[in-house]
Amino acid sequence: MRLRRLRDVLTGYVDRGDVPGVVALVSRRGQSHIETLGSTAYAGGRPMAADTIFRVSSMTKPVTAAATMLLVEECRLRLDDPVDALLPELADRQVLRSMGAALHDTVPAFRPITVRDLLTFTWGFGQVYAPPATYPVLKAAWDLGIGMQEPRPREMPDPDEWLKRLGSLPLMAQPGERWFYNTGSDVLGVLVARASGRSFDEFLRERVFAPLGMADTGFAVPPSSSHRLAAGYWGEPPVPLDTQEEWTTVPPFFSGAGGLVSTVEDFFAFGRMMLRAGDERLLSRPTLATMFEDHLTPAQKVLPHWVVNEFEGSGWGFGGKVTTRRLGLADTPGKFGWDGGLGTSWRVDPAEEMITILMTQRGWLSPEPPPILRDFWALAYAAIDD
Structure with a gap:
């Protein structure tokens, strides 16, 4: 894969202050490339790393659907x-x-x-x-x-x-x-x-995270790992979203819509399972095919209260968006996944046997993908040369 330009473009977003740092992964047919740029906070942060922990917010949804x-x-x-x-x-x-x-x-x-x-x-x-x-x-x-x-x-x-x-x-x-x-x-x-008959937290730990080796994924960050949690930001100009201490306590509600913290490495393991590319295959091929299908009718896709045309060239599967037709070079029909509103994105592409993950921790300001995410997707797919 030709990914030399990816680092330069993402570095520009860090240098301009659009994000304090970013971790990005592109994997295709067994070859993986990861970039760790910037730091975990605008001031006083640690260098971004493959094991930096992020609030993945709505990236929780496909995990909930898989469970x-x-x-x-x-x-x-x-x-x-x-x-x-x-x-x-x-x-x-x-x-x-x-x-x-x-x-x-x-x-x-x-x-x-x-x-x-x-x-x-x-x-x-x-x-x-x-x-x-x-x-x-x-x-x-x-x-x-x-x-x-x-x-x-x-x-x-x-x-x-x-x-x-x-x-x-x-x-x-x-x-x-x-x-x-x-x-x-x-x-x-x-x-x-x-x-x-178990808490949602316990079910995910035993049936999903432990089998896949997702040791840093859960509804709270262990105090011993809190130094790896990236600082969260929201708004323009960016202001701190919350405190690190909030995420070291177990919440009363295990949100299947947006409660997880995780890492690029852990979501890579989840993506490999969803592509049936890893050692642990939790779900059958027919089940995954059903999850990756667009289950919405045209009438169900009419969103009078939505601020963007969410389903142009796409639909909704079980827990994530499904690409239905090609509108750009990154739009492979059948691609599945979702984004987290606090600055994260995850997609699996069965046709290309490809996984793309981008994690930062500055919240998206609109349901429309921000420039850093659109550029990441474009560069990942522009690197395909076979």
Whole structure:
């Protein structure tokens, strides 16, 4: 692979102060290239390293989907079964007549919510890119503290209380009608815990992280490793997101939507599993093919409250975006993965047998990929020369 220019371009982003540092990995057909540039903080940080720990936020979503599919393969969950038995808080749903309706202005749901609905984010509830006061249901969700903003799992209630609060609200749309971002993955975390009889944290450690050797991935950073956690920044100009100490305590809520910390090395191991390129193959080939399929209809992709055309040339699989047609040199149909809003990105490309990972810790300012990420993808694919 021809990746000489990658270091020069990424160094420019560090030198200009766009990010304090970055770790980037490109792997294709057994050949891997990694760059570690800059430092873990704008002031007083350590040099970036392959084992630097990052808040990967929404990169948690494909991990949650994979955990769910482990239980589907064992027939402890079924894709098209209602979740009512395990999640009675979400049974017998009421649905708003319109997005702006009062909370009591509802109709009964046409059908129950299924596991598939949660995996595809079509279960009827989720994040809306609008000020909370725009819609009564959105304001109520914010007031209840059920996670309608950037990941703050340490400020959320325990899973049972969280689901109770969520269940007190009507759905924003009928199950299966429309794609709503984020919240479905948090519900899946509770579902996996109840179906397995273990906490979501414990299930991931035993069934995903330990087999794959993902020793630095979890919902908290051990105090002995806190020096490896990159400082987080948000906004323009960048301001500190939180303190290192926040992430050394175990949160009351294990967020399947955005609660994990991890490293480039660990997510490389997860990517190899998803491509069936590593020694540990946790999921079958048919399961992975199902996860990498676009499960949305054109009607479900209409996002009136979204600020960008999220699904131009793409769709949504189980826990991540799926490329459906080529719009640029990095758009291989079938490519799967997702980004973390606090500055991270992960993709696997079955056709090219390729994994791309970029981690920094300055939050994206828009749902649209920032220039550093677009340049990274372009340079990674421009290096393909066979």
